[in-house]
Amino acid sequence: MRGTLTVILAGGKGTRLEPLTRDRAKPAVPFGGQYRIIDFTLSNCLNSGLRRILLLTQYKAQSLDRHIRRGWNFLSAELGESIEVLPPQQRIDENWYQGTADAIYQNIYSIEKEDKDLVLILGGDHIYKMDYADMVESHRERRADLTIGCIPIPLSESRHFGILKMDSDNRIVGFEEKPKETASMPGDPGRCLGSMGIYIFSTRLLLELLCEDANQPGSSHDFGKDIIPRMIPTHGVFAFPFRDRNLKSEAYWRDVGTLDAYYQSNMDLVEVDPVLNLYDASWPIRTFNPQYPPPKFVFSEEGASGQVRRGEAHDSMICSGCILSGGHVRRSILSPNVRVNSYSLVENSILFEGVEVGRHCRVRNAIIDKGVRLPTGTVLGYDLELEQRRGLTISEGGIVIVAKGTSPERFQLG
Known part of the structure; x- marks a missing residue:
């Protein structure tokens, strides 16, 4: 995994979680008592062997910065390990990040400097367990230009996701960004295939695409709206079905983007048999633990x-x-x-x-x-x-x- 650079997008406002996001970025919102939302993505990275991470922040990032500094400062720079927090630097553009692709583009110098052959792009605001090494291996085996993590979702939720269509070889042949209505998956009339916002790009191609998009008139500079739809006809774009490491009967992946979804995901943890397993020593969720006495x-x-x-x-x-x-x-x-x-x-x-x-x-x-x-x-x-x-x-x-x-x-x- 040393040839892979991880970039985590952690600058979202999280307006649907207000007032919990009134003073903090969404990835810094507490979850499950002692964790922050960002801890799940970062723990997935460490458990997957990914230890070179760029964390892109923007909105009310002080709480998130402090949490990373306190709880994730154990990586060794001497061994090429680090979590580097990158606030907007306006090295390329005077604006704030205009979209997901623009956030990566404005940090293109940092990505080039890392000199890795693959870039794994993640969101920092979902609760799940996943071994990204499996996805990286699949990307290399297929010699793909882009691999997208995906998960079946209810048809009623399509307006919140990028929706994929793939052939029998998992090659993506269609992509719609947050459609109001869409067709169901073959053999599964109640669900469609949603993007998890997890992307693996070949680095050189990614940089070329970002530069092209930056000069594209009318582009919203977003992966789902612009980059991916333009790639599908001309490049090898593949889907990678979500492989859950939660060790439960059903796959667990939660978007805690609303107050009710956030509340319910927390309440799930107090069930006799919680759907999210926080007690699996083989896949630990790390965080900052303040020095308080026992309860x-x-x-x-x-x-x-x-x-x-x-x-x-x-x-x-x-x-x-x-x-x-x-x-x-x-x-x-x-x-x-x-x-x-x-x-x-x-x-x-x-x-x-x-x-x-x-x-x-x-x-x-x-x-x-x-x-x-x-x-x-x-x-x-x-x-x-x-x-x-x-x-x-x-x-x-x-x-x-x-x-x-x-x-x-x-x-x-x-």
């Missing part, structure tokens, strides 16, 4: 009243530094350094790092961002009309999102 559960009786403070959690994920000081947690994910105080109930919720739930609170169906403090007696997620009056975001599925920096006084409205 603590407090159980006691209070004085003459005999009230019981029962700190306990059921069907939940509790990270380091958490204190359940007489509070009760059900089907929830508590990120590091969360405190749930006495006689409070948290259920079906995701609490980010540093959240504090005061005494006698009730919280359900909520996502609470970093550092928010709920005052004593707060009731959250039970009355959506009340949450609207408080100015909180409510997803289409009825999940209440409390943004970072929300003042405790907001919850006094009742």
Whole structure:
């Protein structure tokens, strides 16, 4: 894999995830308590033997930069390993990145300098496990010009994906970018073949195509809209069906681009048999782990009243530094350094790092961002009309999102 350079596109705004992306890029959004979304793509790279990575950032990248610096600084530059964060440098153009192809084009000098024969292009905002080495081997065996990772998706989701059509040899013979309607796969009337946004190019050809596209009038400078459709008639473009490393009965690949999809993907983790296996030692998901003490559960009786403070959690994920000081947690994910105080109930919720739930609170169906403090007696997620009056975001599925920096006084409205 030393002949392959990996480029990860991590500059998307993630507007459908606001307010979680109000202060951070989508790849830096926390996931599963202790991880960030970007950790899954980066872990796939390391587990696949890819250790030379360029990470292209753009939108509100400070949190992402800090996470990479803290949690992914163990690679050895002396051995040719590194994750290099590249913000927009405007070496070629005075504009921000205009599309996925333009993002690569504006970093063409960095790619040329690496002098690799293949370039693997990935997105940094999906949750999945995949051995990219299999895809690289397939690309080399076929002597392909471009290989595209693909996965079957419901027909109703076609408007969110690039849709492929391939022949019996997996050669791509048609490509539509986010069509409203499309034909189903042969023998599978309910699904079509969607692009995962994973591309392997022969480096020399990629650079030629990017230079041509940069001077193409009317181009949107995007792989799905411009580069790929123009390549299909004249080049060897092949599909690579997704090979899941999640070790479950069904392939796991999630686009957590909406609040409800993000919430559900997290809630999947607290099931008795989670669909995403985070406990497979052969395919570890790495991240930055802050130096917090182990989680603590407090159980006691209070004085003459005999009230019981029962700190306990059921069907939940509790990270380091958490204190359940007489509070009760059900089907929830508590990120590091969360405190749930006495006689409070948290259920079906995701609490980010540093959240504090005061005494006698009730919280359900909520996502609470970093550092928010709920005052004593707060009731959250039970009355959506009340949450609207408080100015909180409510997803289409009825999940209440409390943004970072929300003042405790907001919850006094009742």
